[in-house]
Amino acid sequence: MIWFAVLAGSLGTYIAKLVGYLLPGSMLSRPDIRRITGLLPVALLAALVAVQTFAVGQTLVIDARLAGVIVAVIALLLRAPFLVVVLVAAITAALLRAAGLAT
Amino acid sequence: MGIGLATGAYALSFGAISVASGLSVLQTQTLSLLMFTGASQFALVGVLGAGGGAIAAVVTAWLLGARNGLYALSLAPILDVRGLRRLGAAQMTIDESTAMALAHPEPVQAARHAFWMTGLSVFVLWNIGTAIGALGAAAIDDPSSLGLDAAIPAGFIALLWPRLVGRSMWAVAIAGAVLALVLTPVLRPGLPVLAAGLVAFVASWLLGRRS
Numbered sequence: 001m002i003w004f005a006v007l008a009g010s011l012g013t014y015i016a017k018l019v020g021y022l023l024p025g026s027m028l029s030r031p032d033i034r035r036i037t038g039l040l041p042v043a044l045l046a047a048l049v050a051v052q053t054f055a056v057g058q059t060l061v062i063d064a065r066l067a068g069v070i071v072a073v074i075a076l077l078l079r080a081p082f083l084v085v086v087l088v089a090a091i092t093a094a095l096l097r098a099a100g101l102a103t
Numbered sequence: 104m105g106i107g108l109a110t111g112a113y114a115l116s117f118g119a120i121s122v123a124s125g126l127s128v129l130q131t132q133t134l135s136l137l138m139f140t141g142a143s144q145f146a147l148v149g150v151l152g153a154g155g156g157a158i159a160a161v162v163t164a165w166l167l168g169a170r171n172g173l174y175a176l177s178l179a180p181i182l183d184v185r186g187l188r189r190l191g192a193a194q195m196t197i198d199e200s201t202a203m204a205l206a207h208p209e210p211v212q213a214a215r216h217a218f219w220m221t222g223l224s225v226f227v228l229w230n231i232g233t234a235i236g237a238l239g240a241a242a243i244d245d246p247s248s249l250g251l252d253a254a255i256p257a258g259f260i261a262l263l264w265p266r267l268v269g270r271s272m273w274a275v276a277i278a279g280a281v282l283a284l285v286l287t288p289v290l291r292p293g294l295p296v297l298a299a300g301l302v303a304f305v306a307s308w309l310l311g312r313r314s
Contacts, residue, residue, distance in 0.1 A: 001157045002125070002126055002127075002130055002151060002157070003130065004157050004161075005147060005151060005157040005160045005161050006126075006130050006133050006134055006137075006138075006147070007133075007137070008157075008161045009134075009138060009143065009147050009160065009161045009164040009165070010133070010134065010137035010138040011137075012161065012164070012165040012168065013138050013140055013143050013164060013165060013168035013171065014137070014138075014193065014194065016165065016168045016169050016171050016172040017140075017168070017171045017172060017174075017175050017193040017194065017196045018175070018189075018190070018193040019172050019175070020171070020172040020173065020174065020175020020176040020178070020179065020193075020196065021175050021178075021179045021184065021189050021192065021193055023176060025176060025179060025180055027176055028173070028176045028177060031311065031314070032307060032311055033173065034173065035307045035310060035311065036169075036303060036304065036307040037169055037170045037172070037173040038170070038266075039271075039272075039275050039303035039304075039306050039307050040166050040167070040169060040170070040300060040303040041142060041167055041170060041262075041263075041266060042263065042266050042267070042272050042275045042276050042279070042303065043275050043276070043278070043279035043299050043300055043301075043302040043303035043306075044146065044163060044166055044167055044279065044296060044299060044300050044303070045142065045146075045167075045259050045260075045262050045263040045266070045276075046263055046275070046276035046277070046279040046280040046283075046299070047279045047280055047282070047283035047295065047296040047298075047299030047300075048145075048146060048149055048150075048163075048256070048259040048283075048296055049256050049259045049260045049263060049280060050279075050280035050281070050283050050284050051153065051283050051284070051287060051292075051295055051296055052149055052153065052252075052255045052256035052259060053256040054284060054287070055153060055284075055287045055292070055295075057153075057154055057292060058287055058288050058289075058290075058291075058292065059287075059288070060284060060287055060288065064250065064253060065252055065253040065256060067253075068250060068253025068254070068256070068257055069253065069256050069257055069260060072256075072257035072260055072261065073260065076260065076261060076264050081109060081112065082109060082112055082113045082116065082258075082261050083112030083113065083115065083116060085257055085258075085260075085261045086116045086254045086257050086258050086261065087254070088257075089250065089253045089254050089256070089257030090249055090250035090251055090253055090254040090257070091250060092250065092253065093250030093252070093253030094248065094249050094250035094253075095250075097248070097250070
């Protein structure tokens with residue numbers, strides 16, 4: 001099942017890239033296409049942030065991940081690079097769990 | 104140089120998070136070789152790791168990859184590629200190579216050079232970083248004890264951050280996040296995120312009517 005997702009996912013994202021070279025350039029001037037391709041990543045990434053922060057399966061919980069995400073936002077406000085943002089989130093969650101302050 | 108270091112670091116976290124989400128090192132590396140578009144890769148492993156179905160993971164990755172098609176549309180007249188070079192150019196069509204090519208519009212050779220150099224160097228560094236991150240995480244017994252589950256939403260928020268420009272983007276982000284949370288208890292994992300994609304279509308329609 002994971003291999004199916006890896007290969008089907010890769011095929012579809014490649015086709016999206018390739019189709020852009022085959023379609024007429026006039027598609028670019030269509031405002032609805034420009035708008036939706038800009039908005040889709042925002043809606044999906046925001047949903048992924050929310051679900052990966054609060055969900056365990058189909059249950060919503062508050063645990064050490066939330067503290068990690070809050071610290072990540074602080075790091076982003078301080079213009080930290082990607083790896084630092086991810087690392088401080090992981091370290092925050094690991095420390096809180098090690099100290100027994102969060103699950 | 105700056106792009107190179109940032110790419111390596113970003114790939115390192117992808118490799119580690121992918122293995123921590125349950126993919127093998129080989130599956131993780133295959134994604135970086137074949138999919139080669141960061142947000143879609145993170146989304147695919149994120150949805151699978153959260154217990155979502157393969158279809159939900161695949162469709163989320165596709166929707167996130169749709170923007171590369173728009174990049175390709177902008178690049179097509181500049182690159183003017185045919186045959187095998189077109190197939191190669193398609194794979195190199197990502198955020199970084201598009202930004203660099205469009206930043207050097209004149210002469211057209213400079214734009215082409217920027218596209219290919221950026222695309223190829225990001226491809227190499229992305230794959231090396233992925234391998235190191237994946238092998239590193241595979242060597243650890245319990246990656247979740249290191250807080251890698253908190254690294255996943257942090258990675259997504261770092262990808263989202265530069266896109267949050269203007270009130271309508273914030274509104275779409277908040278609506279997408281809230282809808283996904285509301286639907287989490289009632290839908291299978293993976294589907295709430297896909298449902299949030301509908302927010303983008305509704306917002307696009309509303310913004311189109313206003314203008």
